[in-house]
Amino acid sequence: MCPGVVWTALWNDQHVGDYGRKRSLQPEEVRPYLESKIPLGRLCTPEDVAGAAVFLASDAAAYITGQAINISGGSVMH
Numbered sequence: 001m002c003p004g005v006v007w008t009a010l011w012n013d014q015h016v017g018d019y020g021r022k023r024s025l026q027p028e029e030v031r032p033y034l035e036s037k038i039p040l041g042r043l044c045t046p047e048d049v050a051g052a053a054v055f056l057a058s059d060a061a062a063y064i065t066g067q068a069i070n071i072s073g074g075s076v077m078h
Contacts, residue, residue, distance in 0.1 A: 001052055004072035005034055007043040039074030 005011065016030045025033055035042055052071050055061055 001049065001056070001069045001071055003049050004038070004044050004070075004075055006046060006049060007031070008046060037075055038072070042073065044071055044073060 016027045019025070020027050020030045023030075023033070031043070048071055052069055056064065056069070
């Protein structure tokens, strides 16, 4: 699986400041900035990743092999 930015305490506590500094953003501007770049308009949650993992572990995905599943809300990943 290839998740985009998954908004967790780790991201909020450790990455926001650095990300903001690199882009001349205040910490409170980082989340809205990131969300504005995602077509679905919100960041990925741990539950989004868990849902994909549960699906891939289920019988419904039994014939899926060797795939990179983007969990990105429609944003293009580089």
